[in-house]
Amino acid sequence: MSFITEIKTFAALGSGVIGSGWVARALAHGLDVVAWDPAPGAEAVLRKRIANAWPTLEQQGLAAGASQQRLRFVSTIEECVCDADFIQESAPERLDLKLDLHSKISAAAKPNALIGSSTSGLLPSEFYESSTHPERCVVGHPFNPVYLLPLVEIVGSNKTAPEAIEAAKTVYTALGMRPLHVRKEVPGFIADRLLEALWREALHLVNDGVATTGEIDDAIRFGAGLRWSFMGTFLTYTLAGGDAGMRHFMAQFGPALQLPWTYLPAPELTEGLIDAVVEGTSEQLGERSISALERYRDDCLLAVLEAVKTTKAKHGMAFSD
Numbered sequence: 001m002s003f004i005t006e007i008k009t010f011a012a013l014g015s016g017v018i019g020s021g022w023v024a025r026a027l028a029h030g031l032d033v034v035a036w037d038p039a040p041g042a043e044a045v046l047r048k049r050i051a052n053a054w055p056t057l058e059q060q061g062l063a064a065g066a067s068q069q070r071l072r073f074v075s076t077i078e079e080c081v082c083d084a085d086f087i088q089e090s091a092p093e094r095l096d097l098k099l100d101l102h103s104k105i106s107a108a109a110k111p112n113a114l115i116g117s118s119t120s121g122l123l124p125s126e127f128y129e130s131s132t133h134p135e136r137c138v139v140g141h142p143f144n145p146v147y148l149l150p151l152v153e154i155v156g157s158n159k160t161a162p163e164a165i166e167a168a169k170t171v172y173t174a175l176g177m178r179p180l181h182v183r184k185e186v187p188g189f190i191a192d193r194l195l196e197a198l199w200r201e202a203l204h205l206v207n208d209g210v211a212t213t214g215e216i217d218d219a220i221r222f223g224a225g226l227r228w229s230f231m232g233t234f235l236t237y238t239l240a241g242g243d244a245g246m247r248h249f250m251a252q253f254g255p256a257l258q259l260p261w262t263y264l265p266a267p268e269l270t271e272g273l274i275d276a277v278v279e280g281t282s283e284q285l286g287e288r289s290i291s292a293l294e295r296y297r298d299d300c301l302l303a304v305l306e307a308v309k310t311t312k313a314k315h316g317m318a319f320s321d
């Protein structure tokens with residue numbers, strides 16, 4: 001089985017937060033992009049989002065021929081996918097919607113064009129159930145902002161060909177990403193399972209009046225958040241065990257896992273909790289607009305990515321090591 005891995009035309013279905021991020025990444029990599037989104041006014045919103053991200057992408061370095069003008073917005077699913085070499089769906093997270101959409105996308109697509117879904121947690125065996133040529137269908141779960149963060153989790157369904165996983169790795173790598181194959185099809189995959197555990201505990205802390213949303217964000221951004229950009233929890237805790245390493249760490253801190261530090265089940269999403277979270281984050285946002293905050297986030301991420309890259313190079317490591 002062979003799949004297209006030399007991509008000239010990238011199709012994006014759904015152009016919200018994530019779909020627009022894919023479009024920006026693909027355009028910055030010098031591809032032609034065809035996009036479709038059924039919402040009224042979606043094209044204008046998409047072009048505005050791309051324009052907001054473009055200065056960051058220019059700073060990072062555009063591929064030869066990269067241009068915002070190479071985006072074509074079309075009015076049907078079929079027009080969007082029929083000539084595409086690679087297809088990425090970023091539609092709302094609803095099983096019924098994705099099932100229907102993928103049966104239409106896959107019927108109109110070239111049979112050897114890979115199809116990726118941005119889903120954060122739906123299972124590909126379920127929503128690719130009625131797809132044509134399901135052997136080329138995968139999840140390609142990205143992280144926001146898609147045009148800067150390299151991680152993409154690749155998850156196959158029970159019908160995905162192993163060659164399609166390898167081909168998807170090739171395509172996403174060519175788009176400047178760092179693919180991670182999630183070998184078991186589990187809800188939340190790897191990354192969201194971790195992020196959700198943190199998010200759930202954060203909501204408990206707000207709900208219990210222990211901390212405000214700003215204080216919790218401070219606890220992340222001045223501590224573990226800084227080291228997470230270059231070292232994961234397992235290696236970090238190996239260092240926390242001193243010269244004796246992880247075995248000593250487990251002996252010293254393992255028993256704390258039995259203490260009631262975490263709640264595990266999520267708190268009930270009462271109106272009170274929702275208000276506390278919305279009010280807390282509005283205060284954190286202050287007078288800044290969402291696009292100003294996006295530009296600020298992008299500048300910080302560029303600086304962190306550059307610093308990590310330079311430092312890894314000093315240690316003889318590639319960025320993806």
Ligand SMILES: NC(=O)C1=CN([C@@H]2O[C@H](COP(=O)(O)OP(=O)(O)OC[C@H]3O[C@@H](n4cnc5c(N)ncnc54)[C@H](O)[C@@H]3O)[C@@H](O)[C@H]2O)C=CC1
Pocket residue numbers: 013014015016017018019036037038039042089090091092093097101118119120121141142143144
């Ligand atoms: N927002 C996030 O942080 C992340 C979201 N994802 C995943 O990306 C996907 C999209 O999420 P967002 O971009 O956040 O949502 P969004 O709400 O920002 O965008 C969804 C877009 O899909 C469009 N849409 C509505 N019906 C559609 C249909 N039938 N076909 C195609 N498009 C349709 C909407 O008009 C909207 O523009 C979801 O599967 C989500 O789980 C993945 C990673 C992160």
Ligand SMILES: C[N+](C)(C)CC(=O)CC(=O)[O-]
Pocket residue numbers: 120142143144192195
């Ligand atoms: C909130 N979310 C589950 C949609 C988040 C993601 O899937 C990844 C991210 O960008 O944090």
